[in-house]
Amino acid sequence: IAGITQAPTSQILAAGRRMTLRCTQDMRHNAMYWYRQDLGLGLRLIHYSNTAGTTGKGEVPDGYSVSRANTDDFPLTLASAVPSQTSVYFCASSPGTGGDTQYFGPGTRLTVL
Amino acid sequence: GQNIDQPTEMTATEGAIVQINCTYQTSGFNGLFWYQQHAGEAPTFLSYNVLDGLEEKGRFSSFLSRSKGYSYLLLKELQMKDSASYLCAVEDSNYQLIWGAGTKLIIKP
Numbered sequence: 001i002a003g004i005t006q007a008p009t010s011q012i013l014a015a016g017r018r019m020t021l022r023c024t025q026d027m028r029h030n031a032m033y034w035y036r037q038d039l040g041l042g043l044r045l046i047h048y049s050n051t052a053g054t055t056g057k058g059e060v061p062d063g064y065s066v067s068r069a070n071t072d073d074f075p076l077t078l079a080s081a082v083p084s085q086t087s088v089y090f091c092a093s094s095p096g097t098g099g100d101t102q103y104f105g106p107g108t109r110l111t112v113l
Numbered sequence: 114g115q116n117i118d119q120p121t122e123m124t125a126t127e128g129a130i131v132q133i134n135c136t137y138q139t140s141g142f143n144g145l146f147w148y149q150q151h152a153g154e155a156p157t158f159l160s161y162n163v164l165d166g167l168e169e170k171g172r173f174s175s176f177l178s179r180s181k182g183y184s185y186l187l188l189k190e191l192q193m194k195d196s197a198s199y200l201c202a203v204e205d206s207n208y209q210l211i212w213g214a215g216t217k218l219i220i221k222p
Binding site: 026040041042043044045048058075088090097098099101102104105 | 116118124144146154156157158161163179200202204208210211212213214215
């Protein structure tokens with residue numbers, strides 16, 4: 001049982017390039033989330049999906065897009081990367097919302113030069 | 114605005130007890146979570162409080178006072194492996210988690 005997997009583990013990207021971070025869960029959780037974590041700041045929600053086929057914007061959605069075509073996958077796309085998007089990105093999932101524990105993937109460390 | 118405050122760093126001695134505080138101001142409250150995060154790793158769930166009072170789970174306990182907007186995580190019989198960051202998060206009225214910046218706990222022998 002893998003739980004949540006993310007790919008790649010780390011990536012160095014030139015500014016202006018397009019990049020998709022992959023996230024897959026095998027727990028049949030309805031809700032999925034993308035966060036970024038920066039030094040000195042709390043985890044910040046980028047986008048979320050409460051169920052397959054729906055997505056919503058979090059606190060810091062600009063420059064990012066997501067899709068949720070099925071229950072298992074929740075890719076995050078940076079259309080044109082900028083240096084301020086250098087961060088550690090975590091994908092998470094939960095059975096539902098409202099008090100449900102979120103389970104995190106191992107993270108993707110992204111550097112934009 | 115929404116705000117979660119916790120100390121940036123704390124130091125404690127192996128075998129001792131440490132209390133990590135968290136105060137919050139959020140738009141609505143649907144529960145408070147504590148997570149542990151070791152350096153370079155993902156956060157992992159520790160505890161969840163939605164009602165006032167103390168929840169005990171082994172060496173870890175978590176307390177909540179909704180009227181004061183306050184929680185603490187109590188770690189007993191500290192071990193070196195408890196060296197990590199401890200994250201406080203509040204679920205707001207939209208069922209989104211608002212996260213504190215985390216408290217880095219350093220355990221000394």
